[in-house]
Amino acid sequence: MTTGETDLNRLLASMEPTLDPTVYVFITTKQPLTSLPLDRLQPQFIAQEEEGLTIVTAEPLAKSHGFEEVTFPCKKISLRIHSSLEAVGLIAAITNHLKSFKISTNVVSGYFHDHIYVPADRAEDAMSALRDFSK
Secondary structure, eight states: OOOSBOOHHHHHHTOOEEEOOSOEEEEEEOSOGGGSOHHHHOOSEEEEETTEEEEEEEHHHHHHTTOOOOEEEEEEEEEOSOBOTTOOSHHHHHHHHHHTTTOOOEEEEOSSOEEEEEEGGGHHHHHHHHHHHTO
16 A cells, blocks of 8 residues: 655645754764663664664754764755655655755655755755755
8 A cells, every 4th residue: 555645746846845953963873772762862763784873863962972973964854745655756856956056965764754864054055945946
């Protein structure tokens, strides 16, 4: 069963990007997931990789829990459209568009929405580019 929108034109026209004002960072650890204070780290994203655990969390939370080596201070842009996990081309279209503005992206797809992490100092530029792109 497919849930969410799959039509690329509808997805782009209705994406409604919203900017989270929080500055997030990427951190990594070799600690097991079960040993981390996830309720206090409030991760936005977690990925288990061969080299370690990747966590995206608010910068102050990372530092207050001993993660001094943080990477990629960024802001999260969420697309309000409920995109299907089977949709084809949405992420490629968005990242290619932002590439033309020299804005790097790290994209995470959730069950309901897609989230684009962009450099904190380019977040407003990214929002403007995405709003124009959806017109």
